[in-house]
Amino acid sequence: MSDSAGVIVCRDVTKTYKNGSLEVQALRGVSFTIAAGEYVAIMGPSGSGKSTMMNLLGCLDRPTSGTYLLDGIDVGTLDDNALAAIRLRKLGFVFQGFNLLARTSALKNVALPLFYAGVPGPKRLAEAERRLTEVGLGDRAEHKPNELSGGQQQRVAIARALVNDPAVLLADEPTGNLDSQTSEEIMTLFARVNAGGRTIIMVTHDLEVARNAKRIIRMKDGVIVADEATLAVY
């Protein structure tokens, strides 16, 4: 398993977008703690700041104010290279639109993070193949993304997100483009990943999907309006 735990602490995090004279306050002071191995769903209406939150948690952006500690590291103080290193080692991303590289085989897509981590070629492909087999696509290694169904593409994306053994898996509407049956398959996969000890944070609109998580954080207008264990609510 990963050398890091995947503990997330946010304190009074705000994010303000500035476009010229126009300012949008996407997050207005968000605080929460996510322990290692938790499985959290973030819900809320469109524009409530979920994606902004995910971008911050994913170290793609820095908060305007407040602190975000990932395994004790204050992300707000890091430079671009340090952020890239954290994304590479500690975090895995799954997107709504899969975001696989077109014209690149499933295997090579999965191997990409290993390349950036400096893993040598043969080891890279062997490891990528193992991950593909784990998500049930061992026989599709040479297929290009456009030769795979949406569910299969998302599974390739999950294999890619996990290939560097991250402590945290971040998913922004991972089932948004999938039908309900395929969504269930992806959720089964997530449950397995979480059972392996990884922290999962997932944004979703779908209550059925959110139910797979053990905790639901609800947002509205850039603040958290509810934060409860899933079992307590349903």
Place this chain on the structure above:
Amino acid sequence: MIGQIGQFFSEAFAVLYGNRIRSLLTILGLIIGVAAVIAIQILGHGMSGAVGGILGSLNDKSFFLFPNARQSDVTKSFIKIRDIEAVKLAVPNILSAVPAGSVQRRISVGHAHARLALSADSDVTFAAVPLIYGRNISKDDVATSAHVAVINDNAYHRLFPAGGDPTGTSIRVAERRFVVIGVQGKPTQGIIPVSFGGDVLIPYTTYEHEYLRSRPLFAARFVVADATRMADTESAVLDYFRKSKGGRVDYQTFDRKSFATSVDGIFGVLTLIVALIGAISLLVAGIGIMNIMLVSVTERTREIGVRKAIGATNFQVLAQFFVEALLLSLIGCGIGLAIGLTAGWAVNRFALVAISGIVAPIPWLQSVAIAVGFATLVTLLFGTYPAFRASRLDPIEALRYE
């Protein structure tokens, strides 16, 4: 790290191959530019070889004297035979001085006959070609205005088609007879017969007596004892003539070195033109590559976002696009190199060698250096900015890009 570089190259190749038509169109300018520069460069080498070949018949101990063409009345500067006799005594380092130029005569031996050029020579021969039969003109021949002749390879084959040693045989020039005393071998270089002598060389005294009579000469040729003092000797000769003609007339000299220098001047201009073509094609090709790379970066904004989200550093993204530009220019310059070498080699082999008989070596190293230099320069100048732009994209905005 080495493995990463290899991976960058193989990925870049896959991208360029995926867009092969576009890639090819992009590097067309580079191909043409590099091919032109390399072909012309090889041609330059071949031509200096060819000039060397043609000049093979002009040895480096001789020079010519003739009137400067840029004067109001050239006829005033014509040289008299007694002038060159006098200058020979007045200026040190001159071994011989004879009238230059030749006369065309019908010459026959038995049934064989040919129109050939007769010219003057002395006991210190001007010719650079060794004899295959007989001897050269002697002091005695000069002193006695003997009717003897040294014939060159051309005259030998036309007058003596049967071959064999012709020395001692008489040849008839109009009503006169000359005894062949020597035969020159084949000129070692060049098939253009730029022999500054004629086909049939006779003692200059005989030449003067038979053909020149008292008419003025247009030019004279000199052989010096010490080639290293050639320039001094030439200016001494010019001085002598200027003084003896009251400073009003103008002569000039011409030797192998001055010919080579003027040829070098032409090559200098050629080189400048090549450099200009090179610079322009570099610019045009570079702008083309920069344009395509910027388009590529824009098209692949989302991909860049994904790579960054996955953990690629700015430098790794920069390297990816830089390597793509580098590979593009390397391929372009490589193809240009191949075409340029082939074209240059062909022109050398089939035209220049035939003219000069000299096989100039292909400047491989220089050609490869030019191609690699071009590729590097184009990449550095025009590939860096698009790669830099890619590396500085904001990952969130890049991921949102449609």
